[in-house]
Amino acid sequence: MQTNSAIHTHGLTKHYGNRPVLRDIDLELPWGEVLSLFGPNGAGKTTLVRLLAGLTRPTGGSIRIAGLDPERRGIEVRRLLGVVTHQTFLYDELTARENLRFYARMYGLGNADDRIEEVSATLGSSSYLDARVRTLSNGMQKRVSLARAVLHRPRLLIFDEPEAGLDQEALDLVEALLKAHRAEGGSAVVTTHNVERGLSIADRVIILANGRISYDEPSGMLEPVSFRDTYRERTGVQL
Amino acid sequence: MTEQTDNTVRSYRSRTPSWWTPVLAILWKDVLLESRTREMVMPILVFAFLVIVVFNFVIDPNPTLVAAVAPGVLWVAFTFAGMLGLNRSFSMEKERGGIEGLMLCPVGRDLIYLGKMLGAFMFILIVEFIMLPVFAAIFNLPLFEPGLWLITVLATFGFASVGATFSAMAVNTKAREILLPILFFPIAVPVIIAATEATRAVLAGDPFSDYSRWIQLMAAFDVVFVVIAALTFDFVLGE
Numbered sequence: 001m002q003t004n005s006a007i008h009t010h011g012l013t014k015h016y017g018n019r020p021v022l023r024d025i026d027l028e029l030p031w032g033e034v035l036s037l038f039g040p041n042g043a044g045k046t047t048l049v050r051l052l053a054g055l056t057r058p059t060g061g062s063i064r065i066a067g068l069d070p071e072r073r074g075i076e077v078r079r080l081l082g083v084v085t086h087q088t089f090l091y092d093e094l095t096a097r098e099n100l101r102f103y104a105r106m107y108g109l110g111n112a113d114d115r116i117e118e119v120s121a122t123l124g125s126s127s128y129l130d131a132r133v134r135t136l137s138n139g140m141q142k143r144v145s146l147a148r149a150v151l152h153r154p155r156l157l158i159f160d161e162p163e164a165g166l167d168q169e170a171l172d173l174v175e176a177l178l179k180a181h182r183a184e185g186g187s188a189v190v191t192t193h194n195v196e197r198g199l200s201i202a203d204r205v206i207i208l209a210n211g212r213i214s215y216d217e218p219s220g221m222l223e224p225v226s227f228r229d230t231y232r233e234r235t236g237v238q239l
Numbered sequence: 240m241t242e243q244t245d246n247t248v249r250s251y252r253s254r255t256p257s258w259w260t261p262v263l264a265i266l267w268k269d270v271l272l273e274s275r276t277r278e279m280v281m282p283i284l285v286f287a288f289l290v291i292v293v294f295n296f297v298i299d300p301n302p303t304l305v306a307a308v309a310p311g312v313l314w315v316a317f318t319f320a321g322m323l324g325l326n327r328s329f330s331m332e333k334e335r336g337g338i339e340g341l342m343l344c345p346v347g348r349d350l351i352y353l354g355k356m357l358g359a360f361m362f363i364l365i366v367e368f369i370m371l372p373v374f375a376a377i378f379n380l381p382l383f384e385p386g387l388w389l390i391t392v393l394a395t396f397g398f399a400s401v402g403a404t405f406s407a408m409a410v411n412t413k414a415r416e417i418l419l420p421i422l423f424f425p426i427a428v429p430v431i432i433a434a435t436e437a438t439r440a441v442l443a444g445d446p447f448s449d450y451s452r453w454i455q456l457m458a459a460f461d462v463v464f465v466v467i468a469a470l471t472f473d474f475v476l477g478e
Binding site (some may be wrong): 036055076087 | 260261264265267271272275276333334336337340341342344345346347452468477
């Protein structure tokens with residue numbers, strides 16, 4: 001189904017018990033756009049990521065991914081998504097290659113081994129594909145997790161603080177991956193605390209504060225210094 | 240969004256896998272993990288062996304008494320050992336976010352359930368097939384009774400079909416070791432009773448017609464609960 005929006009949320013709300021975590025989130029992300037999402041701890045960034053990824057259900061409001069309702073057409077939606085969070089979703093006692101093969105089978109990929117080699121080369125993880133995940137450093141595991149997320153060429157990437165645990169080389173690779181993804185018409189939501197990287201990769205920037213969108217502007221004219229001031233004004237926290 | 244025409248890219252595109260592909264992928268993944276960690280089979284095996292041996296010390300070796308209590312001893316051992324295995328089945332997934340990794344895949348939740356359930360069933364059955372000769376030797380009972388093996392398969396399938404569901408529910412709680420038995424036993428009572436009574440009849444040398452109703456009960460239980468569990472697993476995993 002052709003649609004103009006990668007993501008469309010209306011009145012999106014999430015409560016945990018009586019505690020509201022997200023309130024009335026109206027978000028529209030067109031195809032071919034990258035969104036950087038900032039916010040202090042507890043603002044609801046990870047909750048929003050989990051809602052978009054289908055890992056939790058909203059309390060109220062609606063979500064559409066490529067025009068599809070994740071509740072009714074979850075399998076089609078999940079095929080479009082590539083998700084990276086703080087958890088790697090890798091099995092410690094399997095090798096990196098075995099983990100990627102497993103997810104390739106779950107995604108129904110043909111020529112999985114070729115694709116695994118290609119993605120691993122892109123992310124610089126080829127040299128330890130045959131090492132068990134538990135023997136890898138956090139940064140290495142993060143690279144394999146990124147490979148897992150992009151293995152099936154998703155149209156929409158959802159990255160929750162992808163820079164965590166990565167060295168400068170890997171950060172540059174992730175940035176290049178996001179830019180290539182956007183050039184192919186894909187979209188991405190990236191939560192981050194890194195102002196420079198967040199502004200450089202994004203077409204648009206959102207600040208989440210107390211579960212609401214406090215700021216939503218194109219990133220083109222934003223400078224890190226002025227953005228930090230804006231962030232402090234909107235959240236009361238220094239970035 | 241421009242349609243990609245490169246055949247190489249197309250070959251990497253994910254496609255809807257056959258329903259058995261993700262089920263077998265999950266099963267194979269669990270087999271690989273178990274072969275390296277032995278976190279499920281060994282504890283079950285040791286527990287079942289200890290139960291049978293301890294009861295052997297307790298019970299007066301009177302043939303009449305042994306014939307009366309041995310079926311109960313066997314199914315006490317298998318039931319509680321099976322509990323251990325079922326608990327481990329989803330605990331291992333929870334580590335490193337394996338459950339959420341599975342939830343991100345474009346696969347129906349019912350197929351995730353089937354893959355995990357069949358894995359638990361297989362591992363518990365392996366232990367039982369090892370323990371049956373031990374049980375027969377310790378209690379001086381007939382071993383090569385086809386009925387006994389059929390009962391074991393049907394009852395274990397029933398345990399796994401119910402236990403996999405409750406294990407997935409309990410794994411996110413702090414009291415999962417307590418919660419799983421509390422949830423599991425009331426539902427599994429029909430299978431336990433049927434297995435015990437059918438085993439008693441087999442060991443007593445009764446004809447198949449005398450215990451066929453227990454076989455039918457277990458078979459019906461297995462079919463009903465595996466269907467119910469598969470259909471409701473989406474709600475079990477959902478948050």
